[in-house]
Amino acid sequence: MSSSVELDKDKFVIGIFATNQIRTGAHRRYIELLLGLAKRNYKVICYSPVDFFNNRIYKHIPLQINQKSPIPISVQLLFKVLLDRKNNCLKNNSKILVFSGTTNLAAIVLSRKLNAPIVLGVRSNLYEDRKLSISNHGIKVFKYSFENKYVKKAYLWLFSKYEKIVYQKADIITVQNPDDKKNIKMRTKNDKIYTIPNNINVNWIEKHNFESSNTSISLKKICFIGSLIERKGIRHLLKAYNTLSHEQKDIELHIAGKGRLDKYIREFVKKKRLDRVFLYGHIENPLTFLKSMDLLVVPSTIDSFPNVIFESWYVGTPVIGSKVGGIYYQLLDERLLFKPGNPEDIYKKLKRSLNPEYYEKIREISNERKKQFVFDWIEEYEKILNYI
Numbered sequence: 584m585s586s587s588v589e590l591d592k593d594k595f596v597i598g599i600f601a602t603n604q605i606r607t608g609a610h611r612r613y614i615e616l617l618l619g620l621a622k623r624n625y626k627v628i629c630y631s632p633v634d635f636f637n638n639r640i641y642k643h644i645p646l647q648i649n650q651k652s653p654i655p656i657s658v659q660l661l662f663k664v665l666l667d668r669k670n671n672c673l674k675n676n677s678k679i680l681v682f683s684g685t686t687n688l689a690a691i692v693l694s695r696k697l698n699a700p701i702v703l704g705v706r707s708n709l710y711e712d713r714k715l716s717i718s719n720h721g722i723k724v725f726k727y728s729f730e731n732k733y734v735k736k737a738y739l740w741l742f743s744k745y746e747k748i749v750y751q752k753a754d755i756i757t758v759q760n761p762d763d764k765k766n767i768k769m770r771t772k773n774d775k776i777y778t779i780p781n782n783i784n785v786n787w788i789e790k791h792n793f794e795s796s797n798t799s800i801s802l803k804k805i806c807f808i809g810s811l812i813e814r815k816g817i818r819h820l821l822k823a824y825n826t827l828s829h830e831q832k833d834i835e836l837h838i839a840g841k842g843r844l845d846k847y848i849r850e851f852v853k854k855k856r857l858d859r860v861f862l863y864g865h866i867e868n869p870l871t872f873l874k875s876m877d878l879l880v881v882p883s884t885i886d887s888f889p890n891v892i893f894e895s896w897y898v899g900t901p902v903i904g905s906k907v908g909g910i911y912y913q914l915l916d917e918r919l920l921f922k923p924g925n926p927e928d929i930y931k932k933l934k935r936s937l938n939p940e941y942y943e944k945i946r947e948i949s950n951e952r953k954k955q956f957v958f959d960w961i962e963e964y965e966k967i968l969n970y971i
Contacts (some may be wrong), residue, residue, distance in 0.1 A: 595677035599686040600631035608890030609706040613682045619882040619961035647740040660689035682706050687749045698738045702751035707887045712921045715813050754971050759888035760909040793870045797899035801939050804835045806876040807892045811842030816882030823929035825855050839863040876900040884923045887960040896953035901946045915950050
């Protein structure tokens with residue numbers, strides 16, 4: 584660690600990453616952000632179970648997290664950072680940057696310990712996400728599951744109070760779209776909320792050199808990429824495809840991802856005898872997958888700003904999606920949007936896209952929309968860090 588004289592000159596950013604794998608777009612974004620700040624002379628320190636940085640940040644502090652422990656990961660993280668004596672020298676000289684989730688409690692505790700401000704990146708509508716999850720899967724505590732509606736109601740009340748505390752403790756909150764900003768303003772008195780949408784020009788996309796590699800001229804292969812969970816809307820897409828497949832026998836649906844609904848999907852496909860639905864599970868390189876498809880469908884009922892839209896646009900595959908959250912602000916054009924949670928509306932959009940002229944039009948619109956999201960995303964966070 585640097586001497587105290589050097590510390591006064593340095594800009595320290597502390598990150599906390601809870602998982603041992605980069606599974607989601609939010610995970611990729613967070614790692615990209617920390618690496619980007621490190622390149623711009625910030626002294627980035629990150630607590631995480633795995634070193635994703637390969638000596639490209641100032642310091643990685645390994646965490647021993649027991650994924651099978653009855654103690655929640657958020658609580659494990661809290662004690663790990665609280666008991667770490669190595670961070671004592673950073674007091675009054677650091678800023679904590681986390682993306683909301685299991686790291687919230689640890690960030691708050693570390694903030695109090697170091698007297699360091701928190702920049703909290705909110706990556707989804709946490710309350711609505713949790714509400715949808717427990718309505719379909721109940722509340723799981725250790726090995727027990729609770730389905731009672733009063734228990735669910737009490738849980739959601741407690742969660743809303745916890746969410747409010749987290750927002751109050753943050754010095755600055757960043758969101759990805761105006762709807763999330765409005766939602767948080769309704770839940771907290773904290774008015775330091777800034778909108779920073781995602782950008783398309785990020786390293787993990789551009790390094791593959793697949794730009795505009797898709798040359799489809801008609802629709803045959805529909806695809807979905809994402810976690811197989813309720814809020815991603817895969818049930819609605821399946822129902823829409825089932826209707827369409829009776830009219831267009833050669834149309835295909837390709838599904839990449841893992842999640843709780845995997846069993847439901849397999850049973851649905853078998854029951855409906857959908858022999859042109861292909862399941863891939865988790866895929867390592869979505870760009871390779873996307874460039875071989877004709878259309879990406881993003882049917883989420885809750886989604887703040889899905890990276891998969893940018894990945895699809897980058898390779899040139901057109902996108903249609905739900906008129907909800909950040910998807911609306913990404914796509915914007917009504918010809919690319921359908922009602923959320925509405926299989927019938929998805930079906931109508933898909934059927935219309937079978938027309939070659941209409942398909943070419945949504946390709947053109949997608950290519951125009953992506954130009955709006957080429958900007959310096961890291962710089963936007965630099966502005967926030969310099970503000971506090």
